[in-house]
Amino acid sequence: MFRILLIEDDESLFKEIQERLTSWSYTIDGVQDFSNVMEEFQALKPDLVLIDIQLPKYDGFHWCRLIRHHSTVPIVFLSSRDHPMDMVMSMQLGADDFIQKPFHFDVLVAKIQAVLRRAYSYTSHPLSIRSWNGATIDLEKNKIFTHEHTIDLTKNEIAILSILVDRQNTIVSRDELMNRLWDDHRFISDNTLTVNVNRLRKKLEEVGLGHAIETKVGQGYIAIEKDETL
Structure with a gap:
């Protein structure tokens, strides 16, 4: 309850x-x-x-x-x-x-x-920890942290980040994100997703990852995973 x-x-x-x-x-x-x-x-x-x-x-x-x-x-x-x-x-x-x-x-x-x-x-996700560009994402605690910083994320922010990181280096459309975040997105303004992504980016700047989520105009968003071997 x-x-x-x-x-x-x-x-x-x-x-x-x-x-x-x-x-x-x-x-x-x-x-x-x-x-x-x-x-x-x-x-x-x-x-x-x-x-x-x-x-x-x-x-x-x-x-x-x-x-x-x-x-x-x-x-x-x-x-x-x-x-x-x-x-x-x-x-x-x-x-x-x-x-x-x-x-x-x-x-x-x-x-x-x-x-x-x-x-x-x-909270019931069997793999609640993600590694991304040297940072650790804790889906259960809604946090992303490095050795120097720990950032608290809202439920929407952690959901967006999880979806993008699970499909890293692949474009995720705005429609797919809205469908997965809001079951009936007919009641949600398109600008709402933009606001949530921009707020997430601002927080990611605190751990040096502000530019790791890119906007693909007319397509959606992509989480970039840097190739450390290059």
């Missing part, structure tokens, strides 16, 4: 979401004090966070940023705001998905299931 922290100040919507998701055997917790969201997050240790953008005290972006400093737990935004920059901002801060209100509950459940499946399926 997965525990979901629902950070939503609209009490009627909170209760409706709680009732619907409880019927799917999820445990739903809310926030009592919107000025101390991090304390409640750390106490509850949820498997997934659903969070609105417009909240009392501080907005959802603020709390997403703080959560990402401490955890790679999946984060899904729920918002009535429809400006494209809201989605871009959420992805840049490390969110895994963005659902615009009003939404159909079947869509909400499907997206939650997809995010949880992506986030926690790697």
Whole structure:
């Protein structure tokens, strides 16, 4: 049974979401004090966070940023705001998905299931360690490290890196990546993948691998494995 922290100040919507998701055997917790969201997050240790953008005290972006400093737990935004920059901002801060209100509950459940499946399926992977260009990728802990640095990755970032490294030196199309990251990518902007890849590249720069993922215009992306014998 997965525990979901629902950070939503609209009490009627909170209760409706709680009732619907409880019927799917999820445990739903809310926030009592919107000025101390991090304390409640750390106490509850949820498997997934659903969070609105417009909240009392501080907005959802603020709390997403703080959560990402401490955890790679999946984060899904729920918002009535429809400006494209809201989605871009959420992805840049490390969110895994963005659902615009009003939404159909079947869509909400499907997206939650997809995010949880992506986030926690790697823990049972028989080969959770990858070696790539002198770095080690730990799929179970969502980390990439060298002798000098250790970098934490989000669930989407580790998924993208895993797919590309498993097919290193081969182009992986954008469509394939979107299909594998988001089960029903009709609800996902094409720019969302670009934002996730760019964020991954920025983190890889910290271990000297920022240029090891190349964009092939009109085709997709490729993870380059250097030939150390040359």
